[in-house]
Amino acid sequence: MAVVREFTLPDLGEGLTEATIVHWMVEVGEVVAIDQPVVEVETAKAMVEVPCPYGGVVTARFGEEGAEVPVGAPLVTVAVGAVPADLAGAGPGTGPDSGAGAEGGAPDGGAAATGRVSGPPADGAADAGSGNVLVGYGTSAAAARRRRIRPGPGAGPMAGVPRPPGQVADGSAGAGEAEGTPGHARAVASGATSIGAVGIAGAAGTSGADAGADGSAGAGTVEDGSRTVAVISPLVRRMARENGLDLRELTGSGRDGLILRTDVECAIRERRERETAAAGAAPAVGTGELTGAGVTGVAGAGAVTAVGPAAGAGATAGEERIPLKGMLGAAAEKFSRSRREIPEATCWVEADATELLAARKAMNVPGAPKVSLLALLARICTAALARFPALNSTVDTKAQEIVRLPAVHLGFAAQTDRGLVVPVVRDAHARTVEGLSAEIARLTETARAGGLSLAELTHGTFTLNNYGVFGVDGSTPIINHPEAAMLGIGRIADKPWVYEGELAVRQVVQLSLTFDHRVCDGGTAGGFLRFVADCVEQPALLLRTL
Structure with a gap:
């Protein structure tokens, strides 16, 4: 039986925390080889083709072209072993019998590097993959275990929905993720495209109402009882500091509660709306104002355009609004920082x-x-x-x-x-x-x-x-x-x-x-x-x- 591996957006270096999907290079159901580029993304620095360290059949894609994806969010799932190893470009030791990334009998379904195992683990297997990296990306030769995280409210399977075949005790599921799990919430929020069984356990399909659209369902606490510590990039820290935000008061929308730049941008925007409302003025939504380290007026993660003025309230017919995102946003931020410092x-x-x-x-x-x-x-x-x-x-x-x-x-x-x-x-x-x-x-x-x-x-x-x-x-x-x-x-x-x-x-x-x-x-x-x-x-x- 095939092992389903989830490949997430790797760390692209230089403090980058997200990227925009420009072009999908594979389709659902297509056979991919190890280290074959599967998606082209745009960061604040450059266009990057992202190779997948797994060979097999693509069972799902996460996100549409033009969507902004944070580092660590899923890109594709690949059924390793659903096709002959030579077709998938896999060398010896990467087939299903050798456990391409599955831990031998690990009950929590831990996986190495940026991939996660969904489906039955392979006995006596060791993680194997390309070993290639961008920055902090790739598969290692040694098995690695993730910390088990106790799901928060709403993170379990939906009532009345049977557990999909291949799901293990902690909620890991087969191809795709069970309803209510963090992976399923991310899939729904990003508009994942998936297929059914490819010689593997079927994917559980649900609607967007079954999970939180912010992709944070299940971001509970570590089993030792301590709170999950948000990993904050230097860019996010500086942006919060320059705008007087206390990061301890924010709830991250990234994986395991990671605080992203979009979370800080939204907090800045909401605070300014409250201040404007308190002064008796209409809330200034989506003004696109450039802050010390980023752009406000972004309507949350994945926003494409800002909200303009209401008709009859100073709006100009035919005006065009261009989001300060990607390379354009990075350039604007750098110009402003240079003149400021x-x-x-x-x-x-x-x-x-x-x-x-x-x-x-x-x-x-x-x-x-x-x-x-x-x-x-x-x-x-x-x-x-x-x-x-x-x-x-x-x-x-x-x-x-x-x-x-x-x-x-x-x-x-x-x-x-x-x-x-x-x-x-x-x-x-x-x-x-x-x-x-x-x-x-x-x-x-x-x-x-x-x-x-x-x-x-x-x-x-x-x-x-x-x-x-x-x-x-x-x-x-x-x-x-x-x-x-x-x-x-x-x-x-x-x-x-x-x-x-x-x-x-x-x-x-x-x-x-x-x-x-x-x-x-x-x-x-x-x-x-x-x-x-x-x-x-x-x-x-x-x-x-x-």
Whole structure:
């Protein structure tokens, strides 16, 4: 008999607590192989294809495309052993006889990693799976047991509904979950799609009224009598702290009472509604106001649009409301945090780029790798940062220290169909102009295809922003927190210029440097910018740093 494994959304790293389902890559009833991608999700950082560590038949999908799913929520259930091992892509030891993840006779149905066993356990089995991980995701070779949690009110089977075949003493069920269990509540709340028996115990079907729509049914206490402790991410803690919320007063909607960002957002919104009502004004629902660490006005987990003003109460016909979620919300949060925390200043200068363009033309001879203008400017920046290392630093506010960083991980702004992203060239200080050009081209192409990984989008130390591609001259860019500076590059345009004592038409660019005034004074920032401008005007100066 097959073993049903539940695969949950793994920890995607970088403090991310949820993701949005973009595209399902498998259908219910389809045979999947071990480590086959089953769903594409969008986080605040990137698009990620999530592979399933189990091979077998997909018996259920949880959530529709566009739905927001918290980390730890179920994605799919897979009947392991419902098809021959070779069809499921399973190697030796992953079939039903070897217990692909079932504990040998464990009464609580504990499972390893992010999967849970539903159905009969295999005798003498050890957990086996791909072993691959994203962050905290995958299956281990050793069996692991979860703590048993005593179900809370309403967590048991519904009255008059027989226990499905394969259900064990603590309420674990066969394919799918019994009515009233936490897994069933999550399935109902997320609109799970499932099928019946595939050579296994049948799934118990029910309506959404049978379980709490918040997916928290059964989030009771641990058997030792202590309360289940909510695991709160640093983002949630900071968001609550900056908005004056006591997390002990909140009830989490995540698994086992986990407090999610949406719980804090809803609490902030409800408090403001109460304050507005107390002042004699109409409740301001769904205003979409940006807070210190997130966006209020979200109508709970999974909300797609905010509630607009009532007709006749100032509503504008044809107005469009765009949720600040996903990458858009993450960018808004980062911009706001940068302006809130960093005392920035900007200086700028115009430079004659005629000689730099001539040097680039000489480099791009037929048959040689092409060198981009951005790569040349990137190389100039790494040379400038070697002279002025204060600008390749960050501020540790907790320790009250300026941290100067030994390596230059150079970010550059790239516009894509999904919005602005900042890919990072690792160890830019150690690359040649050709190497920088090739890596910038690769990252740009990957960004436009939506395939950048989290590692390619994080941990930059300095950023280049080439807004000249939009046909503008200058800007006061917002620093990419927690970095300390950003160099803006305007368009290169023909302008009258005094060259060697005579008026001439030259190709001129405006450069602007926005910097964190905590890490340096204006003299350092001005020296950096002047060195960059000198190298633009006289590229031969770079020979000193090669």
